[in-house]
Amino acid sequence: MRATIRIGKWLFLAAALVISFFPFYWMARTSVAGHDEVFSAEFSFLPESITFEAYARAWTDGALGNAMLVGLLVTFAILALQLLTCIPAAYVLAMHRRRWTGKLFGFVLLCLLIPGQVTMIPLFIGINQFRLGDTLAALILPFATSVLGTFMIRNQMMSIPRALMEASEMDGLGPVRTMISVVVPMAKPGIAAFSVYSIFVHWNDYMWPLLAARSPEIQTPPLALAIFQDAATGFDYPALAAGAAIVTVPIIIVFLVAQRHFVRGMSGTEITG
């Protein structure tokens, strides 16, 4: 009985690993295979020949260099604005008690339930009305704050003893100094977890840039990739896979660097100790 469970667990884990990893392997394999081989009916696990010309094609035809630069700028501008707005709000919601804090938190939870995907029509009209359509600002502004970020960072801050904050205020530190030098350092895992999540989402976002960015100069990486699956020119699988690999690598690096904090901050809330 015990042995069966053990074997089952190993099989499950092995299958999960293969399934998680396989598409990435396949992306790499397709990116180095020749164009003819991709369309051959014979399946082979390893490519017969290896060529890197798809990477050159992806980089130049997709203008990936520019797209990655735009993506970097947009992603980090969004992250900076979100942290600037979410951390103070989370600090107040977690550490201060006013008549309105409960209601405000309710408002945050309510907004958390409204997906950005279904509010795009008024956003699109509004952005155009303010003549911001097709600008970098249009890509950044709608995400200047995040209710998810406020929620996650607040939850992390809830585990900080209030006595600590009171002591710091006794010492004559103002609310802002208390936030920066006492509360923020202790909420680091939550802040890191949210930051990584925000980077994932906005680096990879497809829907809003598809609406908001028409000029080639402000195309984000997903828009640049979509060029290779244009029905008119036919699917260029190797270039697409190569482009996908180029675009995915920075994200994996971000995750590996922030991994330790990310995992700690991901537990939802209130890690004691």
Next chain:
Amino acid sequence: MTISLAPSTREEAATAPPPDLKPAAGTGATRWRRWAPVVLVSPMAILAFIFIFLPAVLTFIGSWFTIPLAGGSWSFVGLDNYREIFSNGPVQRSIVNTVIYSLATIVPSLVLGLMMALAADSLTRGKALVRTLLFLPMTANMVAMAVVFTYIFDFRGGIANTLLGMIGAAPVNWLGSTDYSLLTVALVGIWRTASFTMMIFFAGLATVPGTMHEAARMEGISGWTRLVKITLPVMKPSVVFAVVMAIIQSVQAFDTVRVMTDGGPQYSSELIQTMAWRMGFQYFDLGAASALSFLMIAALLAVGLWQRRVLAGSGDK
């Protein structure tokens, strides 16, 4: 949702209620102390109001009008937009598909995520490596990955059918048939979301004290009972968070569907998100698209309120 985390809980638990800093307006410093919280939350509150709450309200208002895309005056049409979407076959299909897609991705993602977290957590060596590999799907750019999956699920020469062929099964037209297209995009959705819930559960498991487990094991309590009676309740915040994120992920299926099937064939994998997009920005019927979008918001709010009641149990408020 997560009402157990509301401020009131903690306040009751606090031993000595801190003095509410409310000095009679005096020096600049004390006035600042009084107003600082308001100033600090304002940017978030104002931006969330402008970019999240207001658009949701406007979606509702817009659903009663005919809206010209280029700007200009709206004309009131009452319930026409709702009548239009409810009598439109493809839209009905997209609503049904969205319900199926949500159920087919949220529940399996949570279960598989938990199983992966438990299996990875029980490893004595290589825990971090396994966790990193299992998390890879979440880092994927779905536009890019959807294309890899398009290839994997290709009818001829795709690896999925090659594998089926190896075990002697007939090839399946994963993306090109009305029977399988929704299932195929749901499989991709699970692939991604399960890796995310895995990470949340994994982090949650780390918050369960090992001594608690040992004690239960000593008492001879079986693994299953330990999981249900001890582990999951202790890591309840993680469970709640995983559910929230699984729902958010399932709502964000737009990229996958648009790139892999574009809702087809014959609307068989069309979801509300892709349908609303199509109506709004391909057919330029912004009013009907607003009506459909608002249905989605209303459904999510309903789920949220229900979840809040269920998960909060007999808790506070």
